[in-house]
Amino acid sequence: xxxxxxxxxxxxxxxxxxxxxxxxxxxxxxxxxxxxxxxxxxxxxxxxxxxxxxxxxxxxxxxxxxxxxxxxxxxxxxxxxxxxxxxxxxxxxxxxxxxxxxxxxxxxxxxxxx
Amino acid sequence: xxxxxxxxxxxxxxxxxxxxxxxxxxxxxxxxxxxxxxxxxxxxxxxxxxxxxxxxxxxxxxxxxxxxxxxxxxxxxxxxxxxxxxxxxxxxxxxxxxxxxxxxxxxxxxx
Numbered sequence: 001x002x003x004x005x006x007x008x009x010x011x012x013x014x015x016x017x018x019x020x021x022x023x024x025x026x027x028x029x030x031x032x033x034x035x036x037x038x039x040x041x042x043x044x045x046x047x048x049x050x051x052x053x054x055x056x057x058x059x060x061x062x063x064x065x066x067x068x069x070x071x072x073x074x075x076x077x078x079x080x081x082x083x084x085x086x087x088x089x090x091x092x093x094x095x096x097x098x099x100x101x102x103x104x105x106x107x108x109x110x111x112x113x114x
Numbered sequence: 115x116x117x118x119x120x121x122x123x124x125x126x127x128x129x130x131x132x133x134x135x136x137x138x139x140x141x142x143x144x145x146x147x148x149x150x151x152x153x154x155x156x157x158x159x160x161x162x163x164x165x166x167x168x169x170x171x172x173x174x175x176x177x178x179x180x181x182x183x184x185x186x187x188x189x190x191x192x193x194x195x196x197x198x199x200x201x202x203x204x205x206x207x208x209x210x211x212x213x214x215x216x217x218x219x220x221x222x223x224x225x
Contacts, residue, residue, distance in 0.1 A: 042116065043204070102159060
């Protein structure tokens with residue numbers, strides 16, 4: 001069974017702090033790695049990474065993938081209370097029968113205090 | 115807002131009953147995937163439908179079944195409900211093998 005492991009499972013910080021969330025996976029041949037933010041119910045799409053070493057950025061959020069070491073990180077700078085959410089990492093394997101199937105980690109619960 | 119809608123929002127059933135959950139995909143998307151998310155866990159893949167055909171299935175028993183309609187909306191049916199079926203059920207729509215966008219989910223409680 002393919003495995004995606006996120007760490008830490010929970011994190012509490014104060015506004016203005018910078019956080020790094022980790023995602024490691026055991027899928028050796030995959031099409032993409034995705035990050036989602038889940039506040040109440042619907043996971044909302046943040047990034048899709050397919051190439052190693054290329055950073056994706058959106059405002060205060062950025063993410064990078066290391067295909068050799070099989071991990072990805074999500075950075076959030078100058079955190080705000082609105083960043084409080086569960087951050088999910090998912091991997092899509094590149095195998096014919098599983099194309100389109102996402103394997104998720106358990107998520108990191110981020111709490112930002114004012 | 116992703117344009118993916120799900121109904122109902124919440125549902126309470128008792129063991130042994132049957133339930134149908136519905137999903138309307140984002141305009142232009144032809145693929146719907148269903149996931150089960152238990153409390154404190156990441157979503158688990160149930161199955162995917164592409165152009166009205168099942169296109170992959172996760173490790174769920176046959177009492178979990180689905181349909182996709184010509185307008186690409188979809189249903190998830192669960193028969194003989196068990197307590198462990200209590201979860202948030204998410205659907206995601208996409209073009210085939212493209213980024214999946216999630217709906218708000220249906221919270222199912224089985225008593």
